[in-house]
Each structure stands twice: as C-alpha cells, then as structure tokens.
Amino acid sequence: MRDVNFAMTQTQKVRLKRALQCLRDCSVASSPVIVADTIPVNLEDNILKGHGTAELEGEVVATLCGAVERVNKLVLVRPFRARYKPEIGDIVVGRVIEVAPKRWRLDINFIQDAILMLSSMNLPDGIQRRRTAVDELNMRSIFEENDVICAEVRGSQNDGSLHLQARSQKYGKLEKGQLLSVSPYLVKRRKQHFHYLEQYGVDLILGCNGYIWVGAHSDGGGKNEDFEDLSAKLEDKMEVEVSPLAPHKEEASSVPLGTRENVCRLANAIRILSLLGFNISMELILDTVVASVTWNTTVRDMLGGEFYTRIAEREAERRSSKRATQV
Amino acid sequence: MEYVSPEGLRLDGRRPLEMRQINAEIGVVVKADGSAVFEMGNTKVIAAVYGPREVQNRSQQLSDQALVRCEYSMANFSTGDRLRRPKGDRRSSEISLVIRQTMEACILTHLMPRSQIDIYVQVLQADGGTRSACINAATLALADAGIPMRDLITSCSAGYLVNTPLLDLNYVEDSAGGPDLTVGILAKMDKVTLLQMDAKLPMHIFEKVMQVAMEGCRAVAQYIREVLLENTKELEYRRGL
Numbered sequence: 001m002r003d004v005n006f007a008m009t010q011t012q013k014v015r016l017k018r019a020l021q022c023l024r025d026c027s028v029a030s031s032p033v034i035v036a037d038t039i040p041v042n043l044e045d046n047i048l049k050g051h052g053t054a055e056l057e058g059e060v061v062a063t064l065c066g067a068v069e070r071v072n073k074l075v076l077v078r079p080f081r082a083r084y085k086p087e088i089g090d091i092v093v094g095r096v097i098e099v100a101p102k103r104w105r106l107d108i109n110f111i112q113d114a115i116l117m118l119s120s121m122n123l124p125d126g127i128q129r130r131r132t133a134v135d136e137l138n139m140r141s142i143f144e145e146n147d148v149i150c151a152e153v154r155g156s157q158n159d160g161s162l163h164l165q166a167r168s169q170k171y172g173k174l175e176k177g178q179l180l181s182v183s184p185y186l187v188k189r190r191k192q193h194f195h196y197l198e199q200y201g202v203d204l205i206l207g208c209n210g211y212i213w214v215g216a217h218s219d220g221g222g223k224n225e226d227f228e229d230l231s232a233k234l235e236d237k238m239e240v241e242v243s244p245l246a247p248h249k250e251e252a253s254s255v256p257l258g259t260r261e262n263v264c265r266l267a268n269a270i271r272i273l274s275l276l277g278f279n280i281s282m283e284l285i286l287d288t289v290v291a292s293v294t295w296n297t298t299v300r301d302m303l304g305g306e307f308y309t310r311i312a313e314r315e316a317e318r319r320s321s322k323r324a325t326q327v
Numbered sequence: 328m329e330y331v332s333p334e335g336l337r338l339d340g341r342r343p344l345e346m347r348q349i350n351a352e353i354g355v356v357v358k359a360d361g362s363a364v365f366e367m368g369n370t371k372v373i374a375a376v377y378g379p380r381e382v383q384n385r386s387q388q389l390s391d392q393a394l395v396r397c398e399y400s401m402a403n404f405s406t407g408d409r410l411r412r413p414k415g416d417r418r419s420s421e422i423s424l425v426i427r428q429t430m431e432a433c434i435l436t437h438l439m440p441r442s443q444i445d446i447y448v449q450v451l452q453a454d455g456g457t458r459s460a461c462i463n464a465a466t467l468a469l470a471d472a473g474i475p476m477r478d479l480i481t482s483c484s485a486g487y488l489v490n491t492p493l494l495d496l497n498y499v500e501d502s503a504g505g506p507d508l509t510v511g512i513l514a515k516m517d518k519v520t521l522l523q524m525d526a527k528l529p530m531h532i533f534e535k536v537m538q539v540a541m542e543g544c545r546a547v548a549q550y551i552r553e554v555l556l557e558n559t560k561e562l563e564y565r566r567g568l
Contacts, residue, residue, distance in 0.1 A: 023567070032559040034470065034552060063476055081473045083379065112381050185566070276565065277562060278566065
C-alpha cells in the first residue's frame with residue numbers, strides 16, 4: 001500500500017493497524033476482481049458485457065482490477081485507480097496547458113487533454129456575439145497557461161477529443177486558492193459540486209476528475225482579468241499538490257489571514273482523507289475540519305502521524321457504529 | 328565450480344526446480360499512475376507506469392490505439408561494480424524493446440486512442456533474471472494503474488547446466504556459459520508471448536527446459552494474483568460506501 005511520507009511512531013502504527021482492521025471488518029461483502037479473473041454470471045445468455053470486461057472462451061473475464069457491478073443485465077468492472085472517465089455534465093477542474101488557435105487545452109487527469117473552445121466561453125463583456133479575430137488574439141487575456149479553470153463536460157467529439165464548456169457564471173478562472181489532486185474514484189457524483197462554506201468564507205469545488213479546488217470565496221465564477229494568477233508556474237505532476245497562497249498585488253483585495261488559514265485547514269483535511277483512501281464527501285471533510293479544531297491541531301500538524309491515526313480511528317468508529325445501528 | 332552438487336543442490340542451496348523467493352509491493356512511486364517493486368531472490372526491480380496521458384510527440388500519435396513506450400535502465404549501483412551505463416546502450420535498448428512488445432501484446436490499446444502509456448523499469452539490484460523481473464514488475468504496475476489488459480503476463484528464466492534443467496538462474500549460474508531461456512506467458516490463457524534463448528539446445532532438451540520455465544511462470548502468476556487481490560480489497564474496504 002502507498003506509504004505516507006511522514007514519520008509515525010510505533011504506537012501510532014499499531015493504532016493505525018487496529019483502525020484499519022476495524023474498517024476491514026465493517027466493510028460490506030464485496031466482489032473485487034483482478035485482471036483475468038472470471039466473473040461469475042448466472043445466465044450465460046443475454047448478459048451485456050460492460051466496461052472492464054471481455055469475453056474469453058465463453059466466459060466473462062475482467063480486464064481491470066476493481067469491483068464488479070451488476071445492473072440488471074449489465075455486468076461491468078469499476079476500477080479503483082484509473083484515470084478520470086468523463087460523463088456529459090460533469091463538473092471538472094483543470095489547468096490550462098496550451099493556448100491554441102480558437103481553443104485552450106486543459107489537463108484534467110483524462111487520457112488526453114481536454115479542449116475548451118473559445119466559442120464555449122463567455123466573453124468578458126458578456127455580450128453574445130460571434131468571436132472575431134480580435135477575440136482570438138485576446139484569448140490570453142482571458143486564460144493563460146497554468147491557469148486553473150472550472151468547467152463542465154460538453155461531450156466528446158467524433159475524433160475522440162473531449163470538449164468542455166464554461167458558459168455559466170459559476171465556471172471560469174479560479175483564484176486565491178489551492179488545487180488538490182486526489183484519485184478520481186474517491187469523488188462521487190453528487191447533485192452539488194460547488195460548495196460555499198459560510199462559516200469559513202471558503203469556496204470548495206469537488207471536480208469529478210479528482211481535482212479539488214479550495215479557495216477564498218468570490219462572488220460569481222470570476223474571470224477577472226486584472227488579477228495575476230497565483231497558481232502559475234507550478235509543477236503539477238504530484239499526487240497531492242500544493243499551490244501556496246502568494247500575497248496579492250496592491251490593487252487586488254488581499255485575503256484575510258483567517259480565511260487563508262481556513263483554506264489551508266480544509267486543504268489539509270482533504271489531503272489526509274485522500275492518503276487514507278476514504279471517500280471525499282462534504283460531510284467527511286467538514287467533520288475532519290471540526291475535529292481538527294476541537295483537538296486543537298495546528299494546520300501544520302494536520303499532516304502529521306498523530307492526526308492521521310486519529311482520523312483513521314474516528315472513521316473506524318463511525319463506520320462500526322453505523323453498522324451496529326443498521327444491524 | 329559445481330553448479331549442481333552430487334546431492335542435487337545448487338550453489339545457493341536450492342533444488343534444480345526451485346525458484347528463488349519472490350516478493351512484490353504495489354504503489355511505491357506516489358507520483359506515478361501505477362508502480363511496483365518486484366524481487367526475485369536478490370534481483371530487485373522497480374517499475375513505474377505513467378498514463379494513459381496525452382502524447383508528448385504529436386507526430387507519433389496513433390489515431391486508433393494507445394502508444395506504448397518502455398524504457399529499461401540499470402542503476403549504477405545495481406551490479407557488483409559501480410558502472411555508469413549510457414542510457415541508450417545496446418543491451419538496454421534491446422530489453423526495452425522486448426518489454427514493450429510483450430506488454431503491448433496484452434494491453435487493450437484500442438480502448439485508449441490518441442494517448443500514450445509510458446513504462447519505466449529500473450533495475451536496483453541485478454542478480455540474474457532481470458528481464459523476467461522487469462516484465463513481472465511491469466505487469467503489476469500496469470494493473471495498479473488501471474490500464475485494461477487481456478491477461479497478466481508473467482515471466483521466468485531457466486537454464487541447463489550439468490545435464491539438469493535449472494529454474495530461475497542467478498547471476499553466477501547465468502555467467503556459467505550454459506543456455507539461458509526466458510519465457511513470458513499469459514497467465515490465464517497459458518499462451519507464450521515471449522521466448523528468448525541465447526545458446527543452442529537439442530530439441531528434446533529444449534522442451535524440458537521450456538516446461539520447467541513455464542511452471543515457474545505459473546508460480547509467479549499465482550503470487551502476483553494474490554498480491555493484486557490483496558491490494559484491490561484494501562482499496563475497496565478503505566473507501567467504504
């Protein structure tokens with residue numbers, strides 16, 4: 001299993017092991033398969049073979065490591081650690097890789113770079129009109145390389161490329177925050193992906209592609225051309241990525257210290273949850289942040305062995321009590 | 328040097344048909360999409376898989392399938408003498424090509440058009456059988472990365488010294504000058520995808536040695552399955568529902 005990159009004392013390791021054992025006992029009966037495992041099917045006829053399956057000598061085998069899901073006659077294997085699999089209407093957070101003629105190319109943790117067409121983007125002045133050559137020349141003033149953008153999946157074209165759209169006010173450039181990268185399978189599709197936490201003054205966007213944005217609250221999606229982008233010039237090939245909040249230029253309103261601390265606290269909570277491999281849901285994130293405040297953990301100590309172990313124990317307790325009430 | 332003693336023991340105390348101890352670990356490189364460390368006795372190999380991702384070199388993009396690239400290298404400290412090996416030397420290029428062709432045969436590339444899968448394999452400790460260890464590590468890393476594959480590919484080496492087929496040669500036995508056979512099979516379908524030998528053997532002896540190697544591959548496949556299943560179960564129960 002993936003090792004954490006901070007030191008843990010022996011007692012912490014023992015406690016962690018016990019908590020993980022408890023989680024193991026609480027888990028529902030599942031059907032994990034690995035590559036080339038035969039999937040048991042009752043009726044050999046009329047079974048639809050979905051993603052992650054293949055036929056081999058009359059039996060259905062898995063082509064991925066994951067969990068088998070059956071929906072009526074459809075049998076498919078959902079992998080745990082694969083890249084993002086886009087569906088139309090998903091909210092995704094991405095980073096601009098390239099500014100190309102009439103489009104931007106974004107990295108969204110998919111097998112290819114996604115494309116955001118200039119025509120799928122609202123113009124700064126808000127008027128609906130045909131994009132002219134002048135608009136094309138001014139593309140860089142809207143988004144530049146290494147900008148972080150929130151958009152929606154429009155669909156894939158005939159040639160296999162993925163197109164995004166950012167026509168609404170809530171989409172657009174994201175600023176004054178951190179971009180985190182977790183495994184896509186930890187983020188479930190919900191009704192709401194944009195969360196505004198009033199008590200912290202923080203915006204939280206859970207992208208379905210595993211990129212999560214935590215930032216100071218701003219009204220509207222914000223394609224503010226005056227501000228310089230903070231998250232520029234940063235490598236983004238890390239599993240968990242940090243983009244520190246740089247102090248703003250004078251003309252921009254600076255983010256108060258309390259809000260910045262809340263942003264860091266939320267970001268660290270998400271990092272710990274993704275290291276532990278738990279589902280990233282709003283309740284769990286808020287619960288972790290509240291716990292960290294109750295236990296008087298500093299923001300820096302949240303990425304330490306003690307907090308990690310305690311969160312694991314807390315989750316084990318929560319799941320076992322939930323199971324006890326259900327049974 | 329007595330490669331096989333009269334009692335039937337090899338230099339390291341193994342029986343002729345006994346493999347070295349294998350050990351595998353998944354998820355060692357955090358930044359990679361998939362990674363694994365595979366050990367066969369003293370031979371230790373690390374594999375990291377990046378992808379599928381956007382093709383770096385647009386001219387090499389394939390419109391209907393994924394591009395598979397592989398790079399094999401030996402660390403300076405992997406052998407007895409600390410040697411600085413040039414990146415593109417002939418042996419590395421050959422083994423890179425062999426691993427690429429073997430893995431490409433089992434990856435379902437048509438499911439990921441216009442993308443690129445990079446497999447980087449590095450030998451950390453070399454004690455014979457590095458090619459096999461690399462293929463086993465690459466299989467684990469690809470499965471960890473969630474790349475769809477037809478089957479698991481496992482590989483093992485075998486040789487023939489002192490009129491005995493020997494399974495899983497180490498460095499000393501390998502440099503004895505006898506034939507060295509490397510076999511890679513698709514574990515479930517029991518089909519051969521890789522077959523390399525660098526000496527001459529009469530046909531009947533070759534068949535014996537081949538059988539021995541395939542048995543070794545099956546044993547490795549058994550172990551790899553256990554490791555993958557354990558890892559998948561752990562990911563699942565941690566996530567919860």
